[in-house]
Amino acid sequence: MAEYGDGGCCRCWCSFIFTSGLTALFMWLSLRTFKPTCSIQDFYVPALNITDMSTTNDTIYFDLKLDNGMKDKGVHYANINLTFFYNTTLPIANFTVPKFYQGHKKNTHRRATVETSGLPWAAALDAVSNGSTVRFRVGLATRVKYKIMFWYTKRHSLVVGGDVVVNESGRKVNKKGIKLKSAAPTRGTYWVMMVGPFVVFIFFMNLLFL
Template sequence: MPAPGHRLPLYHRQSPAVRCVNFLCAVLLTLILIAGIIFFVLWLSLRPHRPRFSLIDFSIPNGAASSAGLVNLPVRFAVNEHNPNQKIGIYFDEILASVYYGDQLVASGRVTHPFYQGPKGDTPVQGTLTATGPAASNPAWGRLSGELSAGRVAMRLVLTSTVRFKVKIWDTKRHHMKTECDFSINGDGTLQQQAKNSPCAVYF
């Protein structure tokens, strides 16, 4: 039995106002959770993925036979651009291409006009540039010529552009894009077999 003077605690029922507030808080938290899940799913489905590029072909004809270096020789390449997005298109401004041998610029120029790439689509990017170097008087030509004679020259193709993503009925802001393709050519100036269809790195 309870000690004298000690009273058992009484059960106090919550007032209707308190129960109403608790119910509204529970409903509000549930709605916030549901909205968060819906927003996350929409974000995953509408989040743009960057385009993918792969090197298809490259050549510098008659490079090994030239006595004046690479100056004025044609530089040809083909790259495939793929849009991996299911429902998002991509607007490309003009694409500029640059070819490097080490740090030496070999050729550069515009290779495409602005274009639109639909979802899950592919666009071939082909370019023919005119080499501006290295000339025969450039020490870089001595190294390049020796590597051509050895049958393997490491080179790099750089593509730059500005892109926008078309998400439903609105377009995103412009993003600067840089694509780098590292590869090697044979002694005759053609692309080595193992480099064909190789993926390029894409930076935003």
């Protein structure tokens, strides 16, 4: 009877350990978050279109796409601050997208025209007129928080950027959207993608072999 009791207790304990490990894994999978994908889908500089020669038009038209790929979490964006650079270093314009909420598996476009200042139009027009290209850069900075069921996480910084090459048509050379990327992975992203699964695995194995 004692041996049977010990065996039953052992089976219950192993079942508890296994269930606890799976629960920890599922909790991690359900709570992990991914930052939204930001990209420039369209970029047009009318003054650099040599067939139009609208040299008095000092604006830039852009189409910013924000993509929430998570199927069970929403994203709340604070004000999105966009900075435009000529030749990747000279700041020429700023634009703010007002804060908003984005639902599960949704993508959102923000299209606008921004006035530039200090852009060396003569040099840029001369470059594209001679068959060369000019380079712009778009920097994006905001803070996001994620909605999981009925509650929000703390806010996380989102700072990304990307280069846009423009030719004599005044439009970006790359026909596809240009993904805005971070200069370096954040600690939070590294934890989610690399450290998180490892910790859950070690926790489960420790429980299993206690």
